[in-house]
Amino acid sequence: MPSFSKCVQEMRTSEIRDLMSLATRPDIISFAGGMPNNDLFPVKEIDEIYNNLSDREKKIGFQYGPTPGYPPLIESVKEYLRTKNLPVDSNELIITAGSLQAINIVAKLFIDPGDTVITENPCFIGGTSAFKSYQANIESVPLDADGIIMDQLKRKFDDKSKNPRLVYLSPYFHNPAGIIYSEKRKMEVLHFLAGKDCVLIEDDPYNELYFDEKSKQLTVPMKTIQPEPVPICYIGSFSKILGPGMRLGWLLASPEIISKAQLAKQSIDACSSTFTQVLANQFLAQGKLKSYVENLRIIYARRMKIMNDCLKANMPPEVKWVEPKGGFYIWVELPENIDSLQIMKESAAKGAIFVIGKTFDPHGVRNNCFRLAFSHTPEDKIEKGVKIVSEAVKAKLK
Numbered sequence: 001m002p003s004f005s006k007c008v009q010e011m012r013t014s015e016i017r018d019l020m021s022l023a024t025r026p027d028i029i030s031f032a033g034g035m036p037n038n039d040l041f042p043v044k045e046i047d048e049i050y051n052n053l054s055d056r057e058k059k060i061g062f063q064y065g066p067t068p069g070y071p072p073l074i075e076s077v078k079e080y081l082r083t084k085n086l087p088v089d090s091n092e093l094i095i096t097a098g099s100l101q102a103i104n105i106v107a108k109l110f111i112d113p114g115d116t117v118i119t120e121n122p123c124f125i126g127g128t129s130a131f132k133s134y135q136a137n138i139e140s141v142p143l144d145a146d147g148i149i150m151d152q153l154k155r156k157f158d159d160k161s162k163n164p165r166l167v168y169l170s171p172y173f174h175n176p177a178g179i180i181y182s183e184k185r186k187m188e189v190l191h192f193l194a195g196k197d198c199v200l201i202e203d204d205p206y207n208e209l210y211f212d213e214k215s216k217q218l219t220v221p222m223k224t225i226q227p228e229p230v231p232i233c234y235i236g237s238f239s240k241i242l243g244p245g246m247r248l249g250w251l252l253a254s255p256e257i258i259s260k261a262q263l264a265k266q267s268i269d270a271c272s273s274t275f276t277q278v279l280a281n282q283f284l285a286q287g288k289l290k291s292y293v294e295n296l297r298i299i300y301a302r303r304m305k306i307m308n309d310c311l312k313a314n315m316p317p318e319v320k321w322v323e324p325k326g327g328f329y330i331w332v333e334l335p336e337n338i339d340s341l342q343i344m345k346e347s348a349a350k351g352a353i354f355v356i357g358k359t360f361d362p363h364g365v366r367n368n369c370f371r372l373a374f375s376h377t378p379e380d381k382i383e384k385g386v387k388i389v390s391e392a393v394k395a396k397l398k
Contacts, residue, residue, distance in 0.1 A: 006113075006135060029352040029385035031372040034175055034328050040299065041243050042283070042292055049282040061275040067262050069095025069250075070277035076284040077250050084207075085224045086234065092258035094265065097272045099205050099237035099249035100126045104133075105264045106166070106201055106233045109257065111136045116162040120148055122331070122360035122369070124175045127168050127203065139164070140362045145322050147171060147181035150188050157196070164198050172219050173206035173327025176360045176371035180218050180325050190222055194229035199257075205237040205249075206327040208293045211301040215325035223252065233257060238280055240328070241293050246276040300328070303374040306382045314390035316397055328375035333368065334393065340370040343392045352388035 053061075060070075068074065073095060078088040096102040103126065111117065113135035119128060121140035131138055139162065141152045148169060157164060169189070171181035181189075193200060202222050210216045223234040237249035251261060265271075283289060307330060308323050320333045334340060340356040347353065357369035372389070374382060 027351055028348070029377065029381045029388070031352065031354040031374070031377055031385060031389070033376045034371075034373045035244055035376050036240065036296075037376050037378070040296065042288070045283065045288055045292070046279055049279055049286070053278065053282070057278055061278040063274055065271045065274035065277065067094075067266050067271050068258075069093075069272065070274055070281060072285070073277045073281035076281050080284055080289070081236075081252065084221065086221060086252060087223065087226055088252065090226070091252050092255045093250055093252050094258055094261050095272050095277060096249045096251055096265070097247045097269060098239055098244070099203060099235045100130065101265075101268070101272075102233075102235040102249050102251040103127055103168075103201065103203065104130045105251065105261050105268070106199070106235075106253075106257075107131055107134050107136070108264045109260050110165050110199055115166075116156075116164045117166045117168060118153070118156050118164045119168045119362055120170065120174070120177075121362060121366070122176050122357065122371075123168070123362050124170055124203065125359055127170075127201075128362040131166075131168070136166075137162070138362045143174070143177050143179060145179055147179065147185035148189065150185070150192065153189070154192060164196075166199050166201060167193065168201045168203065170203045171222070172204050173209060173324060173329075175206070175327070176329050176355070177322070177331040178324035178327060178329040179322055179331075180215065180327075183218065183220075186222050190225065190229045196230060199231045199233060201233050201235060203235045205235075205240050207236065208241050209297060209300055209328070210326035211297060211304065212325070218325070231257070241289065241296070242280060242283060246280055247273060248276055248280055297326075300326075300375060303377070303379055303382060304330070306379060307372060307374045307386055310383045310386040311390070314387055316394055318397060319393060328373050330372045330374065332370050332372060334370075335397070336368050338368050338393075338396055340367050343389070343396055344370065346392035346395060347389045350388045350392065352385040354389060 074093055078093055081088050107130050111134040115136055117131045117136040117138050119138055119140050121142050128138060139156050141148050141156060171186060173180055204221060207219050210219055221234060223232040231254060234252040238246050304324060318335050321330050324330060344356050355371045356367055358364050358367040
């Protein structure tokens with residue numbers, strides 16, 4: 001058999017995907033899936049939207065659409081982003097098959113084999129997988145409670161031979177770390193990157209899922225600052241605020257970048273699903289998103305509190321985490337000598353699973369940490385599951 005390409009040989013499976021078969025067992029409490037609970041989807045609202053579509057709109061939904069996206073949805077997303085003071089009038093927007101396709105498109109535009117991409121550590125596994133598929137050299141920088149650690153970011157630029165092409169950040173309710181960047185840290189990042197020959201990817205799928213108004217103030221995108229100190233590709237998604245099965249996201253960037261992004265998307269899938277774009281457009285245009293995400297915030301805040309309170313009551317003092325201000329995740333850090341895989345095996349045997357830390361290390365090494373997702377787990381099972389995980393941790397710390 002012919003050998004596989006170099007980019008395929010670099011690919012590795014995601015432990016999250018590997019856990020999904022185990023997560024479907026009825027006796028397992030899963031904190032693994034970073035996804036909404038099925039019972040939270042706006043099924044009735046989408047049924048109503050579809051049933052009220054004209055025959056013409058339904059037929060449009062079944063057809064191929066323009067590569068940049070269904071024009072009414074583009075306008076609806078622009079109006080939505082305009083409420084966040086994003087520069088939609090001086091930039092262009094393309095609809096993508098989820099935010100992951102947007103990341104892939106930007107990577108395709110700017111990365112040649114061997115080029116350097118700077119990511120956070122831990123980092124969204126989809127981002128690192130996309131960059132590796134283009135044979136990028138990934139240099140990762142650790143996070144603290146306020147965001148990427150600046151002195152270590154600066155050191156990555158000191159080696160002129162690396163010449164970073166992309167900097168990839170998820171500043172808002174980070175997956176998996178659960179943190180949100182402080183305003184000061186965002187400004188430090190932008191000030192440092194100003195004038196550098198690179199592009200900043202600002203990945204923002206959880207922006208709406210803040211737990212209080214004070215936290216909302218921290219969700220202002222860096223791309224709202226004009227003129228941009230560095231070219232910013234702003235990426236968003238319907239996956240966490242409507243449904244991942246819609247497979248819809250967006251990329252907001254300069255006209256020069258979007259014109260090339262359209263060409264890249266043509267070579268990938270020609271167009272995103274017109275059918276789901278028609279539905280998403282009506283969901284936005286009819287003003288249904290606002291009340292829907294308001295309800296999601298209440299539910300996710302409550303689930304986070306149950307998990308956080310249970311962690312505080314059951315985890316030993318050596319175990320650390322940052323209480324999230326929004327999003328889906330709590331990132332648990334263990335003493336350096338503890339392997340979260342061993343804890344996961346013990347916990348799974350007792351009935352609770354999570355995702356181990358090295359899944360989110362771009363280099364697949366650091367494993368004294370793990371991600372707990374509270375978004376998908378039924379509220380009445382969170383406490384029991386956290387107790388199982390805590391007992392597995394305690395057994396390894398003895």
